[in-house]
Amino acid sequence: MSLLKSDDVYERASRVIPRAAQTGLRAETHYPHPFVPEKAYGCRMVDVDGREYTDYHLAFGPILLGHNHPEVNEAVKEQIDEGVLYGAGVCELEVEVAEKLVDLIPSAEMVNFVNSGTEATYHAIRLSRAYTGRESIIKFEGCYHGWHDYVAFNVSPPENMMGRIYPQSKGILRAAYETTRILPFNDSDAFREFMAEHGEEIAGVILEPIPHSVGAIIPERKFLKTLRRETETYGSVLIFDEIITAFRHSIHGVQEEFGVVPDITTIGKSMGNGYPVAAIVGKKEIMSLVHNGVLVSGTYSGHPAALAAVKKTIEVLERDNVVDYISHLGEEYRRALGDVLDELGIEARVVGYRSIFALQFARGEVRSYADIVGIDRERFREFAAGMRKRGIFFTPNPLKRCHLSAKHTEKELEEFIHAAREVLKSMK
Ligand SMILES: Cc1ncc(COP(=O)(O)O)c(C=O)c1O
The missing domain is CATH 3.40.640.10 (Type I PLP-dependent aspartate aminotransferase-like (Major domain))
Structure with missing residues (x-):
């Protein structure tokens, strides 16, 4: 039997809840391991095993001021x-x-x-x-x-x-x-x-x-x-x-x-x-x-x-002028992540707008879905799994995005970039 409560809850859930989640996209967040949140505050989520994550998923975006405001x-x-x-x-x-x-x-x-x-x-x-x-x-x-x-x-x-x-x-x-x-x-x-x-x-x-x-x-x-x-x-x-x-x-x-x-x-x-x-x-x-x-x-x-x-x-x-704050922070995330890609010579791009950003394993400009359909989805999943292990949470769905809230700061930015550099290096 697993020692982790997440595994137990997931197994019980699988018997009574289709794919152990209320939505198909939530089911995907059970990768690379079952995700059973217990609480959330500010820009963090904590699972039933006490693992703490900085949250860039923010429930697909609504948590603008931070969890549990x-x-x-x-x-x-x-x-x-x-x-x-x-x-x-x-x-x-x-x-x-x-x-x-x-x-x-x-x-x-x-x-x-x-x-x-x-x-x-x-x-x-x-x-x-x-x-x-x-x-x-x-x-x-x-x-x-x-x-x-x-x-x-x-x-x-x-x-x-x-x-x-x-x-x-x-x-x-x-x-x-x-x-x-x-x-x-x-x-x-x-x-x-x-x-x-x-x-x-x-x-x-x-x-x-x-x-x-x-x-x-x-x-x-x-x-x-x-x-x-x-x-x-x-x-x-x-x-x-x-x-x-x-x-x-x-x-x-x-x-x-x-x-x-x-x-x-x-x-x-x-x-x-x-x-x-x-x-x-x-x-x-x-x-x-x-x-x-x-x-x-x-x-x-x-x-x-x-x-x-x-x-x-x-x-x-x-x-609190929240939109200006998170929009500016979003620019910093995109710039810093772009610098890491350049530094490591990785074929990927950072897209986004204001407080939203996404890493896509493809090059070139994005004008329509035709420029997105061919991104390397497996590489993104590997990236997401590596980040999750380092306490950074976002959906492993390669078409989706990261969000910022009023509770994210320069400290989270530094942690994110440090983790991204490590994970991307290990994937090279
Ligand atoms: C642009 C857009 N429209 C509509 C919806 C549907 O909203 P809801 O999930 O609240 O039904 C979503 C949800 O992700 C969305 O992103």
Whole structure:
């Protein structure tokens, strides 16, 4: 019998929980050994065997202020002392947070809260269909928008399926194959040509303005402007999925800095620092359809505890200038990691934006998923396993990314770079 509690819990989990995890991507984090977290604080996670890790995974991104943030937790406790869930009418906290989002996010005129990013993109697309009376949508290769049938295509297709409809799951409705059209990211000409032929059929165009679901693809300004212009011309709804980027890269969403205002924006993750909350925000003209012909529902939507977390998280983000701090630190990580690659002559690149970075075993510029599909995945897994042994945690999935929080400092940067140098040297 194993002496490690992690192994025991994993074995028990395997009997009652498919692949011993609640999500497929979490199941991957059982590599190189079962991972059974027991607690998390600041930028650390500790497993049931007392092994401590510096966390760059941050639960796929939401933990912007650091794990177990005392002020956010206190705000949640105060709220649950007043009532956990009312499920009727509208409480003042909902109004306050909605007003704040309308102030912050350029495209937000009205707000509807839901519990997850997947619900948000589902409803954004349904709204686009209701608003236009059309059925088809466009999504881009390499973008992830959740697990529902409308969008579970071409997030990370194998090379031979690029450009063709590729389901990320079995069991998806045939109708979804026919109504979800896939285009390459950053290709303005392809988009224009497609719209010239099919624009009148397109209800909505959804994208991650910076596709982080495959590391980081920086959008060309021209591309985003083309999307805006063409969707306006053909009367399609432009949906920015800012579930990763809003609050993490800017409290206004990246739509502000790229100068393109979509019709609808979906937000989630970082805005609640780990509490389950997301929102659809957008133009009044479209959002007014919610509960006026368009069904949007959910027992837990606008959950007071989660909204108390959002309110406090935004307050701390603004007060402490968190985005500037983590963005600057992110630049330092990318530069230092790039220097190590140069020093060791390793064929790899560092991609990222602000507080997100990723190491990819490939060379060259990244303009679309076509530049990512061929990365050396096995080498990345070996790197991730080596880092895990040295107390540094991130997902071993080679398409994903590392995140920083307000609790990461220069000390963690030094440790990360030291460990990376050792691991990369051992892999040479
Ligand atoms: C860009 C983006 N959209 C949507 C989602 C789905 O969000 P959730 O996992 O909260 O359903 C995610 C989750 O990773 C995401 O990264």
